[in-house]
Amino acid sequence: MARSKKSPSRSVSIEDVARLAGVSISTVSRVINKSPSVKERNRIKILDAIKELKFQPSVVAQRLASGKSNVVALVIPRYEGVFYSFYALELIRGIGTLCAALKLDLLLHLTDSRTLLNLKGVGGIIFADIIGNRQQLEDAFNLGIPCVVINNCIEDLAVSCIGIDNKSGAENAVNYLISLGHKKIAHISGDLVTQAAAMRLEGYKRALKKNGLTLKEEYIFKTDYSRGQARSAAEDLLKMPDAPSAVFVASDSMALEVMAVARELGKDIPRDLSIVGFDDNPSGLYGPVALTTVRQPLIKMAEEGVRELGRIMDSKNAPVKIKKTLLATELVIRDSCKEL
């Protein structure tokens, strides 16, 4: 069925509605924008006309005329380790769902650090993490576009940030291991270019220090968050002469890999090695041993991000107060750690 959009099918416009309802287009516009000052009688007539004509206002025209935009761009660094993750999906899911609910259009930008964003026409931007694209953030910020950063707390820019308290989360995890009697505790870190990984390492260090344990550099294994590097780290770790009795791993997917390696080497979890992960990735539940982990409220972070951005976008020109929020984590104790 070839059907082209020739003359007959020009889509219905506000004018058609106005004509059918017997009012002017301004009145129709008022109804669309929920202005209170329309006589009930007219409002009904217009609503009926809208329904009858199946009228949907042109977002584009609305934007052009009003100068406002309800498009939210989500900028995610196109960064291997970051994007192949439970984390990224959760974020997209959370933001996507809330945007839908708030009638915001979600523009997805997978970005390398260099390509500049098309900033015109977007009403606001959510930066998920800042990895190499700090400049993009500053550009947008300087242009006066409402911005929110999530999963990264930037102190030196007046922009709202919503992050996870990775440092405390990590510290709690390690404290827990210490409370079980562990003294030789290793850490497998994520990619330290991400703030999350860096903070988790900090938390690990802080816990050791506060408990008077000495920090051994050999106990710190740095990875890019990939399972491959987690595997090497685990192998190295388990073969150490003075092998640790516990390990805090910066992500669940890596922790699962560590468990797998341990099992392959004939070690029992948690008998031979206690493990704490980070993420509360549902996959952690299904292994032979349920993984003890640090739950981070990703969905909440995503939602807060959208809400905060919405607030800023709404307060046109009004003074906006910047908020730096750190969301608390929660230690989820399952079966992968044992008391010494």
Place this chain on the structure above:
Amino acid sequence: MARSKKSPSRSVSIEDVARLAGVSISTVSRVINKSPSVKERNRIKILDAIKELKFQPSVVAQRLASGKSNVVALVIPRYEGVFYSFYALELIRGIGTLCAALKLDLLLHLTDSRTLLNLKGVGGIIFADIIGNRQQLEDAFNLGIPCVVINNCIEDLAVSCIGIDNKSGAENAVNYLISLGHKKIAHISGDLVTQAAAMRLEGYKRALKKNGLTLKEEYIFKTDYSRGQARSAAEDLLKMPDAPSAVFVASDSMALEVMAVARELGKDIPRDLSIVGFDDNPSGLYGPVALTTVRQPLIKMAEEGVRELGRIMDSKNAPVKIKKTLLATELVIRDSCKEL
């Protein structure tokens, strides 16, 4: 409120560029749109002016004026099993990256089947899978909006589809097991509301039939793609009195779960059970035994989808030829199967 056009912060428009370059706005417009008919001298002057003023055309105004839209909406059913997957991320990554390259804006719609899409203003739609939202597709189609469906081949609608040849892929996998001497082959299926899962089951059946093996209903385990259900299925399967010697699993993440369960029950892979997965999820590489699997070209599918949509969007009014494409899979043989 005082928001006049004479205020200092009005962003630079095509008019400013025209004035600075000493030409009319139409000429500037031509340069923006790469029309060949502009004198080189002017082109340079205009380009300079654009650079000097840091001018970026307003996408919104461009759209309104031209009636064209370079916004591509990606509609993903907000469907538990589907969205929590390697598959979804790959898709988003593939589509996101190519859209960026083609200067298309990507609008992400995570949708339940009921909320109607805001169809005005989008230039085209990519439906990733059709699960309960067939109506949305038809609505868009009937409105004459360019549509492409990926990961699902719909025969009874004149819309371009790009899918994976799941049936053949599954058949090949099972044929491979048969060629190794297996006769008792089970299947753990995904959620059969998805076409992919249904076709994989079909392929499994076809392979058995063509090889003269009888189909045992007890050997077919139906799941929702989750690891949890894969676990139960694996447990049931391994405890069967007449347990199969091989299993074809509809996704890698489920296959990994099966491996884990087998190991817990003291079984060796592949000695006691041969396993073939589906996806070529990188996680399959890192276990103790590398997973044999069926590789599906997700990124290619995503890219083809975008390209096809681009083609349709460009051919304004011209007769569009519908294409139904099925992309071939590839059996990746690793270490999880043994010859009987």
Place this chain on the structure above:
DNA sequence: CTGAAAGCGCTAACAA
């Protein structure tokens, strides 16, 4: 409470 009219920033005939 309502309508007329002036744009929003740009594209696309049509002239020149």
Place this chain on the structure above:
DNA sequence: TTGTTAGCGCTTTCAG
């Protein structure tokens, strides 16, 4: 080649 001139579909003063 270039400029002129209509709009695109809607919002928003400003009168009434």
